[in-house]
Amino acid sequence: MPELPEVQTVVNTLMPHLVGRTIKRVVHLRGDIVEPAGFDLVTHLHGRRVESIHRRAKRIVISLDDLNQLYIHLGMTGRLTIEPPDRAREIHTHLVLDIGERELRFRDPRRFGGIFWLGREACDADLGPEPLTLRARQLTECLSATTRAIKNALLDQTVIAGLGNIYVDESLFAARIHPLTPADKLTSDQIARLNQSIKSVLRRALKHRGSTLRDYVDAEGGKGAFQRLHKVYDREGDPCSACRRPITRIVLGGRSTCFCVKCQPLKRARRRS
Numbered sequence: 001m002p003e004l005p006e007v008q009t010v011v012n013t014l015m016p017h018l019v020g021r022t023i024k025r026v027v028h029l030r031g032d033i034v035e036p037a038g039f040d041l042v043t044h045l046h047g048r049r050v051e052s053i054h055r056r057a058k059r060i061v062i063s064l065d066d067l068n069q070l071y072i073h074l075g076m077t078g079r080l081t082i083e084p085p086d087r088a089r090e091i092h093t094h095l096v097l098d099i100g101e102r103e104l105r106f107r108d109p110r111r112f113g114g115i116f117w118l119g120r121e122a123c124d125a126d127l128g129p130e131p132l133t134l135r136a137r138q139l140t141e142c143l144s145a146t147t148r149a150i151k152n153a154l155l156d157q158t159v160i161a162g163l164g165n166i167y168v169d170e171s172l173f174a175a176r177i178h179p180l181t182p183a184d185k186l187t188s189d190q191i192a193r194l195n196q197s198i199k200s201v202l203r204r205a206l207k208h209r210g211s212t213l214r215d216y217v218d219a220e221g222g223k224g225a226f227q228r229l230h231k232v233y234d235r236e237g238d239p240c241s242a243c244r245r246p247i248t249r250i251v252l253g254g255r256s257t258c259f260c261v262k263c264q265p266l267k268r269a270r271r272r273s
């Protein structure tokens, strides 16, 4: 699933093609990928100019010249690509915007993603803070409110917004924190380490244009390269890069979780004072 680095890379590659362009034609092929249900995208998008595009969490937020906004979520298999109009449309293409010389196409075979009309509403009323600008003090506040395993807390978009399975596993490994550690039991050292690790993992992933495991490509069809640098994610049984012990995989909250039992020991919870 595309997470912060992949979504940011899509936004970066969309920007030069989309910003300042007028939407000349809208082909909306599948109704049930829009929220609110039944929303008339064609009427609301036709003739509008794209003012700006930015990422918030895993959302691609598009602002229009009439001050309305919408966002696109790529879900598991979503792709938002710029294509020449004469290129055959792939199956599962749900929306096409003619922006003159090029088309913006949204394709999502599994349909966990979608298009969300915001109008003049904020794009992030239901989201936690962004991890790249998060301070350790804020992270402490975010995590002290939950007794859940740190892995699950970090996946919760209302706690911190933008992380998913890949970058949570990689950040916990870098911070040497066991994924089952209760979020409210992390020491201040662990939180400081975690905050640093999240940032450094995300920055490296951004530099490598994200991770392509199966479907992910940027708006110009380019794949990410960070998957080659994953230390634990999807590496069950491989030797740990630090201690050579095989990477362990467990299922936590229905999600696959990979970590090193030696480098990420589960410390006995400290009593609350």
Ligand SMILES: [Zn+2]
Pocket (backbone or CB within 6 Å): 240, 241, 242, 243, 244, 245, 260, 261, 262, 263, 264
């Ligand atoms: Zn290890």
